[in-house]
Amino acid sequence: MSLLTNVVLPSTLVGDNSAGYELYVYHGEREHPCAPGNKWHKLQHHLKAAQQQGAKTLATFGGPYSNHLHAFGHPQVAPGFKKVAIVRGELQPQLTPMLTDLAKHNVELWPSTRKDYALGMNSQRVNDINQVNANVYWIPEGGGGPLGALGCVDWANDILSNAPQFDTWVLAAGTGTTAAGLLAHKVTPEIQVFSALKGMAQQRNEILELAMSLSSSDVVSQTLDQKFVFNTDSHFGGYAKYPKELADFLFDVNLANPNLHLDPVYTAKALHGVMARMKRQTWPYRKTLFIHTGGLQGWRGVREAQNPYRNI
Ligand SMILES: *Cc1c(COP(=O)(O)O)cnc(C)c1O
Numbered sequence: 001m002s003l004l005t006n007v008v009l010p011s012t013l014v015g016d017n018s019a020g021y022e023l024y025v026y027h028g029e030r031e032h033p034c035a036p037g038n039k040w041h042k043l044q045h046h047l048k049a050a051q052q053q054g055a056k057t058l059a060t061f062g063g064p065y066s067n068h069l070h071a072f073g074h075p076q077v078a079p080g081f082k083k084v085a086i087v088r089g090e091l092q093p094q095l096t097p098m099l100t101d102l103a104k105h106n107v108e109l110w111p112s113t114r115k116d117y118a119l120g121m122n123s124q125r126v127n128d129i130n131q132v133n134a135n136v137y138w139i140p141e142g143g144g145g146p147l148g149a150l151g152c153v154d155w156a157n158d159i160l161s162n163a164p165q166f167d168t169w170v171l172a173a174g175t176g177t178t179a180a181g182l183l184a185h186k187v188t189p190e191i192q193v194f195s196a197l198k199g200m201a202q203q204r205n206e207i208l209e210l211a212m213s214l215s216s217s218d219v220v221s222q223t224l225d226q227k228f229v230f231n232t233d234s235h236f237g238g239y240a241k242y243p244k245e246l247a248d249f250l251f252d253v254n255l256a257n258p259n260l261h262l263d264p265v266y267t268a269k270a271l272h273g274v275m276a277r278m279k280r281q282t283w284p285y286r287k288t289l290f291i292h293t294g295g296l297q298g299w300r301g302v303r304e305a306q307n308p309y310r311n312i
Contacts, residue, residue: 003027003162007290010256013249014278021278022287024166025260026159029294035071037294038178041151042143043071047078049147050137059084059129060139061117064096065240065301067263067294068142073102083107084133086125088117097300144177149210152181156188159291167285170274172196172266172293173230174239176203180210182291183228190227190285194270198238204230234273240265240301246272247306254308261309263295264302 005025009018032040050058058081062069069085071077085102091111095103102109112125120126121138130136140148159169159182168190173179179193195203208228212221236246242264249272250262262268271290277283304310 001027001030003030005259007260008256009275009278010252013252013256013275015281017281018278020286021283023274023290024163024288025290025292026163028155028292029261029263029296030292031158034074034076036296037067037071037292038152038155039068039071039143039294040077041155041181042068042148042177043077043139044151044154045147046137046139046143046145046151050078050081050139053135053137055081055135055137057082057084057133057136058139059086059126059133059136060143061086061088061120061141063088064092065098065298066142067265067298069102069107070098070297072139072143073105073107075105082133084110084129084136086110086112086117086123086129088112089114098297142175142177144175146210146213148175148177149181149184149214152178153185153214154181156182156185159289160185160187163289165287166289167287168192169289169291170194170270171291172270173200173203173207174266176207177210178293179228179230180207181214183207183211183224184214186216188227189289190229192229192231192274194231194234194273196235196239196266196269198235199232200235201230201232204228231273234269234276236269236272242268242302242306244306247308249275251308261296262292263298264307265298266295267292 007023029036060072085107087109110125116123116125166189170192173193173195182188183191211224236243246268250268299307
């Protein structure tokens, strides 16, 4: 399957003036079948660091539907390590499909109260796990941090070699790690980022700082600042909120583009952000590349009637 495809822009979604726009998708969700999308890239430098430190156990954090935990848990990702996951929230009577996959793949699951989970590396759970395992390498939530972002600088090279000439790249953000990595790459075009979370305006600076810390010294910070647009108006109520308006949008996109499958938590919101701007005629680019960051396993947490791809 091709990694680069054209998106049909129906006038119902982008208005009648769509002729000036070309929209393509870079299909990150078709890369690395064991761990599709951005999460594979975010893990690579963490895994190298774990090896270099001689760690025996890898541990990380995530919610019960987390795409990061799902990628982390796949047996082809980091074989040879014992794997431990701290799962946000108390143990439920039934595991989610994502957690069932992890259990099948022998990932040790440690439920955690939301309160303790929020303490991150200072939580009791981290302490517990360090007590019973020697030599643990901790991967931040979502595969984040500078090493996570560094993997996305590498990813920018892959994307550029498949899709060299675009006026802008678009992607969805959670922690913003992926955005920072793509931004830090020397020759990426303008980066339009859409936050999937509510109330994240302050995150622009954090992303910019992380990107600057990774850039080679000849990329001046001003350049990064100028090529970075951070949008906070397309979160649809907040993280993992999937209102009817967003579902309707995905059904419409699907009618015109049956082979384009978005995820409900991130990519759907970012694409809506782009198309809404096209419709308002405030999208300032001709050739747009939408970076698909994966996450399709997340559909298993959505009711069937709201899933446009349930029959595939
Ligand atoms: C995790 C994830 C993101 C967000 O990536 P960050 O690096 O945390 O900003 C975007 N899209 C999908 C599908 C994801 O799973």
